[in-house]
Every structure is written in C-alpha cells, then in structure tokens.
Amino acid sequence: MASRHCNIAKVHVAGDKSVFLPVSGSDKPDISPMVLAKWQGLADLAAKSIGVAAGLIMRLHPEDIEVCTASAAQDIYKSEDRERLGLGLYCETVVGTRDILNIPDALADEQWKSNPDIRRGMVAYLGMPLKWPDGEIFGTICVLGREAHPFLDLHIEILAHLRMAVETDLHMLSERQRLERLCHEKDLALREAHHRIMNHLHMLSGLIQLGVYGEPSTAEEIAALLGDLTDRIRAIAMLHSHIASAEGAQVPISDFIETIAVTTIDTLASKDIDLKLDLAPMAVNRRTFFHLGLLVSELITNAIKHAFAETSRPEIHVTLRNIDENAFSLQIRDNGPGLPAGLIPEECTSIGMMLISDLPVQMGGSHSIRTDHGAVFDFTLEKRAGEPDPPLEQDKPKQA
Structure with missing residues (x-):
C-alpha cells in the first residue's frame, strides 16, 4: 500500500x-x-x-x-x-x-x-x-x-x-x-490523561462541596451522600479504564455503553431490571466518550434509585442513533411513574440533575426531558466535541 x-x-x-x-x-x-x-x-x-x-x-x-x-x-x-x-x-x-x-x-x-x-x-x-x-x-x-x-x-x-x-x-x-510516532502519541495521551484526571478530581471536589452545602444532618443523609460519591468515583474509574484500553483518537461506543449500563445495574439494582438496548455502531472522540459514559451512568443510576419503587417489572431502554457524520442522538427512558409535576431540571439543586443538565452542554449538544409512560431523556450530541472544525475544501493545502 x-x-x-x-x-x-x-x-x-x-x-x-x-x-x-x-x-x-x-x-x-x-x-x-x-x-x-x-x-x-x-x-x-x-x-x-x-x-x-x-x-x-x-x-x-x-x-x-x-x-x-x-x-x-x-x-x-x-x-x-x-x-x-x-x-x-x-x-x-x-x-x-x-x-x-x-x-x-x-x-x-x-x-x-x-x-x-x-x-x-x-x-x-x-x-x-x-x-x-x-x-x-x-x-x-x-x-x-x-x-x-x-x-x-x-x-x-x-x-x-x-x-x-x-x-x-x-x-x-x-x-x-513508527515507534517514535507511537511514543509521541503515547506521551500526548499520558498528558491528556493527567489533565483529565485533574479535572475529574476537581469535579468530585465540587460534588462534595455541593453535598456539604446541602447540610446533611442525619446518619442516613451522610450515608446517602457518601454513596453518591462512591458511585461516581466508581463510574469515573471504569471510564478511565475503558479509555486506557482504547486505541486511536476515535473510540467505538456501542459496546462501551452496554458495559456501562450492565455494570451500573449489576452494582446498584436490588431487583431485576430488564435492560433493552438499541445501539447503532459509531465512534466518537475521547472527550465525548468520557462525558457520554458519565451521562449514561448517571441516568441509569437515577432510574434505579428513583423510578422503580412501585414498579413490578422495571425496564430501562437505551437507544443510540447516528444523525450524520458529526452528530448522534441518545435516548434513555424507564417505565416508572415519570418526572415530578412542575419539575424544571435547570433549577434543580440535586447533584444528579445538575450533571444531567451540564454534561450535554460540555458535549456541544442539547437535551430535553419529558414524561411518556415513564421518564424520557433525549439528547443530541456531537461526536467530536471540543475539536476545531475541519478545513473547507478550498482551504485545504494543495499537495505538490
């Protein structure tokens, strides 16, 4: 070749x-x-x-x-x-x-x-x-x-x-x-990992402060806060493990989302939950990969904790669709009672809802929340969030 x-x-x-x-x-x-x-x-x-x-x-x-x-x-x-x-x-x-x-x-x-x-x-x-x-x-x-x-x-x-x-x-x-190029790429990836870990430690610090400002006063509230933090630390550790094993700048996400969903349910659910997956194959950059993993983990955790108290046969549906070469859609829904009446997600002070509102913005996308036989979360997201736009055809350098 x-x-x-x-x-x-x-x-x-x-x-x-x-x-x-x-x-x-x-x-x-x-x-x-x-x-x-x-x-x-x-x-x-x-x-x-x-x-x-x-x-x-x-x-x-x-x-x-x-x-x-x-x-x-x-x-x-x-x-x-x-x-x-x-x-x-x-x-x-x-x-x-x-x-x-x-x-x-x-x-x-x-x-x-x-x-x-x-x-x-x-x-x-x-x-x-x-x-x-x-x-x-x-x-x-x-x-x-x-x-x-x-x-x-x-x-x-x-x-x-x-x-x-x-x-x-x-x-x-x-x-x-080839080896020199590989060493250079690994060096850049290591620097990126250090930067990402630092950002995530700052995020965890912020979550702890949010929890403290909520003034948990009972042993149950303190245990709930520690449980939330433990779940998020576990999710971040799992995401870093997947990123470390991935090769190349673009990372396949279908199997990854399935792993996140299955692992979260196995770890947190106290009853059987029917997980239904409809995942189109696609790849995203590492930044989107990480934020998407946090988002899926947060939404499934939220459903497990809040949606199924009175649901005899709980279900979680995860759908992933290609929109075009630059964008994709994600939908996560459950068959619980739906969202509380009058809920305005942007005004919620809970850690989970703040993450659900903030992460799509960091991924260059948008989201909507509704009730339709359960809570439905719809997202339109970029595959290469944070990357500069590719040059237009007329701007590309001509080869000699």
Whole structure:
C-alpha cells in the first residue's frame, strides 16, 4: 500500500511507454548519514564483486532520479547527482516494471543503444527495484560496466542479496519512525490523561462541596451522600479504564455503553431490571466518550434509585442513533411513574440533575426531558466535541 501523502512520478519505460508511480511520500523517514555510509560500502561491494565500473543506489523523485550512493572507484557518478525523468534511463524501466533489468551490451541492443548512459560510456547494466515496506518504490540498486558484460546467475544473486540489505535498512528506518510516532502519541495521551484526571478530581471536589452545602444532618443523609460519591468515583474509574484500553483518537461506543449500563445495574439494582438496548455502531472522540459514559451512568443510576419503587417489572431502554457524520442522538427512558409535576431540571439543586443538565452542554449538544409512560431523556450530541472544525475544501493545502 503506497503512502497516503505522496507525489506522482512519470517514468519512461522501454517500448515508449509511460508509467505513473506514487513516490516520495511525505510520511517516509529521512535516510540517516550512518545508513548512507553503509550503502556506500554496499555499492563498492556490488561493483567489485560483479566486476564492473560502477555500483549505484538510486532514489526516485517526482521529477528526477538521484544518486544516493555511488561506488568510490569511479568518477562518473557522484552522490546527489540527478537526472530528469522521461529520458529512458535504464533505472526508469526497472522502477516502471518493478522487475530486474539485465542488459549485457546496450550497443548490440536496438532498444538500448541510444540510452543516455551510453554517453557516459556505460554499455552494460544490471538493476533491481528497491521498495519501502509498504510497497512504494524507493529506487534501484544497480551496476554498470564500460564494456559488454554477461551477467551470470551468481552476479544476479549477489545483487539480490545486496538489495535485501538495503530494503532491510528501509524497513528499520520505517519501523523506527513508527515507534517514535507511537511514543509521541503515547506521551500526548499520558498528558491528556493527567489533565483529565485533574479535572475529574476537581469535579468530585465540587460534588462534595455541593453535598456539604446541602447540610446533611442525619446518619442516613451522610450515608446517602457518601454513596453518591462512591458511585461516581466508581463510574469515573471504569471510564478511565475503558479509555486506557482504547486505541486511536476515535473510540467505538456501542459496546462501551452496554458495559456501562450492565455494570451500573449489576452494582446498584436490588431487583431485576430488564435492560433493552438499541445501539447503532459509531465512534466518537475521547472527550465525548468520557462525558457520554458519565451521562449514561448517571441516568441509569437515577432510574434505579428513583423510578422503580412501585414498579413490578422495571425496564430501562437505551437507544443510540447516528444523525450524520458529526452528530448522534441518545435516548434513555424507564417505565416508572415519570418526572415530578412542575419539575424544571435547570433549577434543580440535586447533584444528579445538575450533571444531567451540564454534561450535554460540555458535549456541544442539547437535551430535553419529558414524561411518556415513564421518564424520557433525549439528547443530541456531537461526536467530536471540543475539536476545531475541519478545513473547507478550498482551504485545504494543495499537495505538490
């Protein structure tokens, strides 16, 4: 699979054909001086062991092909020399066909006797393509001779082993880049986790203060406050556990919501509750993921504690729907007696109702509460709350 961010090279292949190749992906690593020094030794070894004038490692670019390294015992090719594409160079056919090219004597071959390298005095050529681990063409490894040179199977085998050494280096460079990128992402995730934990500790501190301001005066009220705080600490711990195990910036939430709902019911319910789930698959960013988990946990906890005192067969329904690529809807309803008459959620001072009103705002959404054969909570929420809007098509940077 070629790079996601790449340019296109147009190469001339023997037979007057043109081939277009993805090349020079911006996500490819640089070739370090240490690796280039090693390749210099490989180019020297290729020329010496096969018995020709020059050994080269070439790199393909969008407009030209570059000499990465050249064997030292010749003065025709120098590192960083470039030749523009479209001239019908030997190496263009190699990268265009992705196959070995064996020309013992270009002067005796009608197809090759006008090749530009003839002007340099190079009439024999043996070359093979070099590839990045993802299959994108890097360039070629090749040898060239001033005289006709029949390349034996042994010569081809030697060059193949040297190609393997170069492609191993390309693999190692790519893997090192991947690990460095992964370490950077993990470092950012760790910083984000520290920031999130600090915010949640502040939230818990605020909840404790709200409870204290309510002046619990009896042992039962103090126990109820401690129970509320314990439930929320347990919910936050479970959410952090899920976030830590999730990979990538976008996190699937359907199974996660089911886990939150089942765990909350198993932990808090004193009677059997029929949980009905209708969850469309989707993914959200980590901020929405966390707030959504708190919201689902809070609503199910609220239903367990307040909705089913006189309900013989309690039910909780959770529905998750895609609206579009940026938004989704959540509905949680129960079959209890419904909301108290005259309830204005925004004016409630209970910790639970304050969270239910505040969390959708933090998720860039809206909510409504009603009674319809039980309490019904409807939410319209953003999948990527807190992220900047993507650039408009005309604002996106043009690739070279």
